[in-house]
Amino acid sequence: MPGKVISPYKQVPVTKADLDWAELVTLDLSTFDKPEGKAQLVDQLRYAAQHVGFFYVKNFDISQEEVDRQFALGREFYNLPLEEKLKYHNIKDLESGEYNGYRPAGLRKLTDDGIMDNIQVYNLPKFDGFHKRAQPAVLQDHIGEIETFSRKCHDLVVNKLLRLFAIMLELPDEEQLVRDHVYDDKGEDHLRYMHYAARTPEENKRIGELYAPGHTDLGSITLLFRQPVAALQILNNQGQWKWVRPQDETITINICDALSALTGGFLKSSIHRVHAPPDDQAHVDRLGVLYFARPNNHVVLDPLSKSKLLERLGIKSNQFTELGQHLTMEQWVKVRQTQQQRKTETPKISKDGKYEYTEKDLEIIPGLRAQIHN
Template sequence: MSTTFEIPRYEQVPETKEDLDWAELVTIDLSRFDQPGGKEELVQKLDHAVKNVGFFYVKNFNISQEEVDRQFALGREFYALPLQEKLKYHSAADLERGEYNGYRPAGHRMLGNGIKDNIQVYNIPKFDGHHSRPQPAILAAHINEIEAFSRKCHTEVVEKLLRLFALLLELPDENQLVHDHKYDDEGDDHLRYMHYAARDASENKRAAEIYTPGHTDLGSVTLLFRQPVAALQILNSEGQWKWVKPQDGTITINTCDALTALTGGLIKSSIHRVRTPPADQAGIDRLGVLYFARPNNHVVLDPIANSPVLQRLGLTSNVFTEMGKHLTMKEWVQVRQTQQQRKKQEARISDDGKYTYKPKDMEIIPGLLAKVYN
């Protein structure tokens, strides 16, 4: 007999009133997607964003605010569980092998200066039949709703963006990238509930006001649903860190490493970090709902050979092929996640906030190191 859990409505906290240095990002209106000339118009808007910053907003994406708020509410209910209950869905051994689904408690990593990370993560793999996992009762009771939301993220947002990227690359088939990202084929897409606990001022100072140092994501695109606690920053093409403003009715999108590899570097893997929120939000815990889209496991991360754009620009190699590697997405996820989830030695944090790790802690594969952007 299934258990029913009533989920109270989720109420977002107020936005900051501080005058922050906000990034100027384009907004892609997906209501234009099926209108005459709409896709071509959207590709023109995307062109600069994905080649220079790798961040943009989408709006009118056919997922209601009520559906989004329900996912925030489910995330809130999960994180309200006792730690011992959440730890039933955590495996340190899995993390060491690069298996990242399930729960990761805060404090798994040491940041530096004696400060541990303040981030809890719960990953729910896509419902492709290859990732059978037990779920806590509060989520199991709503698993059909979670699956429906996961699938809508993919069909309503990810697949449309992949078609726009195909047009940008002048591929002969608008659906070529969609075929490499089929929801029901084995892959590592996942939905994430993410919780950042507020820290006191002294801890924030010792961590150089950083929750997560500058990095790139490893997949194709990441969907970040509107999060009113300002903390996300992007590194723009001028080398400046800019705050990302929570825009009503939008999803913030960033492009990621696999897409960069497939396009020979044409589409930029966005560099971003999470820092201490502004003073009027510094004491508020930050809850996030994200969807990570990745190529299917079998896809080889070589530059796309039949793109006239890549051929014209001579973008026929990437960091993998230059090392003589032809990694599948499954192989890339495994080695990158193994490096990311490693319990690193503490970083050396300089007075100006620069994080420096020992090379062995950043090695993904021999000859390829992960980068931390300061």
């Protein structure tokens, strides 16, 4: 039997609100293979990495039609009845650090009078042969194109950026980071469809106008495909929260914890949060398509010993090694995701959106706690 015909995805109009937008550089990947192209991109990337850790890429050889198709598939998944989606959810797996499949909204209590989190997540692990999972029919019927899209994210975007980072770090081989992120080796990369349900103005006020407080991602880089509901904010190096503008035919990229660890903090893990949308979009549910790139599971997250740049700067340690830990990526994913998904006490939320959790709720490993960036 043929699968369900998926109707085209139509984006909602962009906001007309006068927001304080971040000024981010845009890397044009069409110049990557041109003479001096990589050197020019490295210069742009160096500025972005040292100032805000966020940037855009364009001309990445994935068509807008392919991107919109993934949004359509995400829409179709979230339109399924809750009981159908829950077939792909396992709370015990989630609380033990396994984060593939479905995470329903409402697992985290935000206020004592019953406001719960509004975030649904569906993670599709990369197609490396190590993460075979049952998928709902609406996705399984299109699994070939989902895999193609996932691999394109990795091959056409992630690998190019890893080569640029390797050049910036003055590694003797620009393929070194690529070899640590091989798609077909065991790793925890995943494609994500993410859904934020709209709230009432009263609810938003009681939770500090935030869908998710300030945080960092745990992998190498995150790819956020353009969608027009304004909500993402970044913390710049002046300590100011700025809105990220949805730019046509771009991907928003942010640097994450593992890449920061591999560079001893030279590359800063980007701090970001999800704010309630502006008034003219506040009634709209927000759907995201993201790809999370991570080092392969065997990679040890010690500072890169072959980087001439890090050697010249005297960078030899990071927050893990200073605790006597030499974590593999697999170990880091497990402990960090376990901390992220464990049940927590209700946080204290101030009127201006500051979230306060207990030290126990934030502990990742002894001596290392997650930070809520207020």
